[in-house]
Amino acid sequence: xxxxxPAKPSFKEQMLAAREEAIMESVNRLLAExxxxxxxxxxxxxxxxxxxASLYKHFPSKEDLAAAAMVRVMRRARDFLANIEPALxxxxxxxxxxxxxxxxxxxxxxxxxxxxxSSLRAALAGSREYIDALLDISDRLGGWIEAxxxxxxxxxGLPPIAVxxxxxxxxxxxxxEFLKAGGQHSDEQITELVLATCFEGLKAx
Amino acid sequence: xxxxxPAKPSFKEQMLAAREEAIMESVNRLLAExxxxxxxxxxxxxxxxxxxASLYKHFPSKEDLAAAAMVRVMRRARDFLANIEPALxxxxxxxxxxxxxxxxxxxxxxxxxxxxxSSLRAALAGSREYIDALLDISDRLGGWIEAxxxxxxxxxGLPPIAVxxxxxxxxxxxxxEFLKAGGQHSDEQITELVLATCFEGLKAx
DNA sequence: GTCTATAAATAGATAGAC
DNA sequence: GTCTATCTATTTATAGAC
Numbered sequence: 001x002x003x004x005x006p007a008k009p010s011f012k013e014q015m016l017a018a019r020e021e022a023i024m025e026s027v028n029r030l031l032a033e034x035x036x037x038x039x040x041x042x043x044x045x046x047x048x049x050x051x052x053a054s055l056y057k058h059f060p061s062k063e064d065l066a067a068a069a070m071v072r073v074m075r076r077a078r079d080f081l082a083n084i085e086p087a088l089x090x091x092x093x094x095x096x097x098x099x100x101x102x103x104x105x106x107x108x109x110x111x112x113x114x115x116x117x118s119s120l121r122a123a124l125a126g127s128r129e130y131i132d133a134l135l136d137i138s139d140r141l142g143g144w145i146e147a148x149x150x151x152x153x154x155x156x157g158l159p160p161i162a163v164x165x166x167x168x169x170x171x172x173x174x175x176x177e178f179l180k181a182g183g184q185h186s187d188e189q190i191t192e193l194v195l196a197t198c199f200e201g202l203k204a205x
Numbered sequence: 206x207x208x209x210x211p212a213k214p215s216f217k218e219q220m221l222a223a224r225e226e227a228i229m230e231s232v233n234r235l236l237a238e239x240x241x242x243x244x245x246x247x248x249x250x251x252x253x254x255x256x257x258a259s260l261y262k263h264f265p266s267k268e269d270l271a272a273a274a275m276v277r278v279m280r281r282a283r284d285f286l287a288n289i290e291p292a293l294x295x296x297x298x299x300x301x302x303x304x305x306x307x308x309x310x311x312x313x314x315x316x317x318x319x320x321x322x323s324s325l326r327a328a329l330a331g332s333r334e335y336i337d338a339l340l341d342i343s344d345r346l347g348g349w350i351e352a353x354x355x356x357x358x359x360x361x362g363l364p365p366i367a368v369x370x371x372x373x374x375x376x377x378x379x380x381x382e383f384l385k386a387g388g389q390h391s392d393e394q395i396t397e398l399v400l401a402t403c404f405e406g407l408k409a410x
Numbered sequence: 411g412t413c414t415a416t417a418a419a420t421a422g423a424t425a426g427a428c
Numbered sequence: 429g430t431c432t433a434t435c436t437a438t439t440t441a442t443a444g445a446c
């Protein structure tokens with residue numbers, strides 16, 4: 001009978017996948033460092049160690065290149081959420097999610113979000129995979145937020161959408177970069193500080 | 206006797222100042238919308254309504270142009286802080302500061318912060334006026350933060366520098382853009398939501 | 411100082427050999 | 429698919445007349 005699982009990749013396909021993985025890694029790092037507009041295709045090619053023309057054999061445009069990297073991050077986020085221990089209280093699931101986003105950013109692999117009228121925005125809006133992953137993630141987080149509010153663990157006076165956006169914003173929180181530049185705190189300390197300010201607030205309790 | 210006050214500006218000087226003011230306004234808006242890298246000098250010139258070459262008579266480079274706009278914002282921030290009612294409790298001074306930053310961002314006049322290794326960063330680091338204003342602002346806010354912590358109004362477990370950065374980060378908080386795009390909330394509501402999450406945190410109290 | 415026109419550099423993207 | 433070399437458009441910046 002026919003299998004629904006993907007066929008075992010050939011050696012050639014594995015090589016290609018590894019190459020594209022290397023490209024995505026570089027693109028994510030450059031997107032994190034400089035953003036879409038400042039990132040040049042020449043830099044990407046140099047960083048991967050291939051010719052620019054070769055890069056264009058893999059991805060038809062700079063937008064597609066960056067969009068693929070964004071899709072990859074979104075997929076990983078979705079996978080992370082799907083594997084969170086279901087028995088955890090909703091609030092802890094939200095904290096685990098933020099912790100994951102912070103770890104990705106500290107690893108220099110969180111692409112900075114595209115500016116308002118960027119050509120990347122249009123590419124993402126037209127990417128089925130990106131939109132699907134985003135909706136999937138938002139649905140799951142939204143459920144946890146409402147459950148946490150119902151349980152009295154998250155401020156019920158806040159619209160769930162505002163809570164969702166506040167969590168998303170941690171993925172590009174400049175506080176991490178600032179504190180890291182200060183050199184006074186370890187990655188773990190920075191993570192705990194941002195988590196604390198996010199959930200506990202600045203005011204004393 | 207000689208006066209220490211600046212001389213009354215001539216009509217010509219006033220015209221020049223008004224022109225440069227218009228330039229700064231456009232630059233701030235474009236920096237807020239697209240960031241330094243995506244903003245082009247052509248756009249600035251078109252937005253102001255003068256020729257590009259004329260722009261270069263006012264500012265020697267794109268970096269200087271953007272840096273001048275950043276300095277202008279920093280000066281305004283410093284002036285705002287200097288005029289906050291001294292009798293207010295430190296925590297309320299901090300809240301008023303965040304409120305001001307949010308209002309500037311909602312007005313589309315808060316330049317997005319330059320990316321890590323941007324040429325703008327170097328220009329700002331070399332700008333005496335920018336650094337002076339930044340230090341001035343940080344000193345004043347730092348004093349209020351420590352006072353608020355000593356008074357038990359701000360979480361004393363947080364390093365003051367982390368609190369300072371968290372406040373600074375509100376100036377470029379993407380939550381405002383997200384909520385504004387949603388169209389479900391007024392600017393006032395958005396302001397209160399961000400203020401609440403910042404100071405009260407997401408967790409219920 | 412403002413303008414038009416242009417230089418000089420760099421970006422994204424492609425041609426064509428291998 | 430990878431490479432070198434190149435095209436085309438755009439960008440920063442400047443020349444030179446008024």
